[in-house]
Amino acid sequence: MNRRDFNKMLGAVAVAELTSLGARAETAAIPLKRLADQKRIMFGSCLALKYFNQSPTYKDLFLSQCDIATPELHMKWDSLSRQPGEYDFNNADQLVMFCSTNHIKVRGHTLVWHDSLPAWVKERLSPSSAKGVMFDHIQTVAGHFAGKLYSWDVVNEALDPGSQRPDGLRASPWLQNIGVDYIEQAFRATAKVDPKALLIWNENYLEVSNGFGDAKRQAMVSQLDRLLARGVPIHGVGLEAHLRSDQSNVLGDTSYELFLGELAKRGMKIFITELDVQDSTLPADVGSRDREVANLYKKFLTTSLRQPAVKGVVTWGLSDSFTWISGYRPRKDGLPVRPLAFDVNCQPKPAYYAIADALEAAPSRV
Numbered sequence: 001m002n003r004r005d006f007n008k009m010l011g012a013v014a015v016a017e018l019t020s021l022g023a024r025a026e027t028a029a030i031p032l033k034r035l036a037d038q039k040r041i042m043f044g045s046c047l048a049l050k051y052f053n054q055s056p057t058y059k060d061l062f063l064s065q066c067d068i069a070t071p072e073l074h075m076k077w078d079s080l081s082r083q084p085g086e087y088d089f090n091n092a093d094q095l096v097m098f099c100s101t102n103h104i105k106v107r108g109h110t111l112v113w114h115d116s117l118p119a120w121v122k123e124r125l126s127p128s129s130a131k132g133v134m135f136d137h138i139q140t141v142a143g144h145f146a147g148k149l150y151s152w153d154v155v156n157e158a159l160d161p162g163s164q165r166p167d168g169l170r171a172s173p174w175l176q177n178i179g180v181d182y183i184e185q186a187f188r189a190t191a192k193v194d195p196k197a198l199l200i201w202n203e204n205y206l207e208v209s210n211g212f213g214d215a216k217r218q219a220m221v222s223q224l225d226r227l228l229a230r231g232v233p234i235h236g237v238g239l240e241a242h243l244r245s246d247q248s249n250v251l252g253d254t255s256y257e258l259f260l261g262e263l264a265k266r267g268m269k270i271f272i273t274e275l276d277v278q279d280s281t282l283p284a285d286v287g288s289r290d291r292e293v294a295n296l297y298k299k300f301l302t303t304s305l306r307q308p309a310v311k312g313v314v315t316w317g318l319s320d321s322f323t324w325i326s327g328y329r330p331r332k333d334g335l336p337v338r339p340l341a342f343d344v345n346c347q348p349k350p351a352y353y354a355i356a357d358a359l360e361a362a363p364s365r366v
């Protein structure tokens, strides 16, 4: 595409933005946390302090929209500890203080994951050391924040049908060095250190009704049955919900709703924990792209929120200015991605209205 066409399209972007804004300006004033709170649902977003430093407007938007937050980076192992035995809680403490001052709950993210491990951990893990390394980390980190967090993602993305294991567990360094009991041990250790926090198993792709998603769902339910029968303190399941516009036909459908019912039947609190919609495969036209994204938000959230066990919705960002998708799934045409509820000027997009509509349609949680 040449520069002239690109500029012409950008002009169309402005028109599309104004049109979408003009069409629904009357509801833009209603913060999503307010609409959610009317149904006793929490609404929030992930957060990194650098976003506030880069955009004071974003800080105002965050405060206006969110009553729960997930640190995108600050509580991950590679952000907290670069050398054995050394922890730097400065950024995480600043985030917790900011949220506490502004009456925003914090979701701890995450204690035991195969990703974002500092080099020293990967070097040090062995069958004889791994349990001690994991326990030390949980006791240090969950102990540091004890009593201050709404929940912990104790275990993150521990399922992987690709591992070819009958139990569907990911062949992570934790499984390979400790065995399947690492999950039980992680939940029990966290419960001991912070008895107040809700303990969550956070997982990706459970929301997708295809072969991979179905296999994950079966593994999730089997693991819950196994662990709950042993009295393991698992209080909820987090569905990341990094939705893809090219999978809209297998999202938010009946089999997904039945899966949510299976989780609820087992007493699980359910959280949508990292919601965004990748538009990388949609056409360049901003107006139609935003509508497609909004339609998927509405379809998925309307189905999700019909299940009263769904207690909170956290998007993985609020404004298109700050999304991991820019680097992870950039568009081939080089146009900025538009996965979130607010645009780069922190103005509401059709996706904002879609989320608002789904919250307004949700049954109240008494």
Ligand code: G3I
Pocket (backbone or CB within 6 Å): 072, 073, 076, 115, 116, 204, 240, 274, 324
């Ligand atoms: O800050 C450094 C920078 O100094 C350095 O120059 C640059 C290049 O190496 O890296 C920067 O750190 C990156 C960090 O994001 C901040 O941008 C890390 O490399 C990069 O790995 C990290 O990616 C994060 C990723 O989790 C891994 O922690 C993403 O921002 C974050 O959105 C993503 O979130 C995950 C959830 O935690 C779990 N579910 C999936 C979700 C998306 O992957």
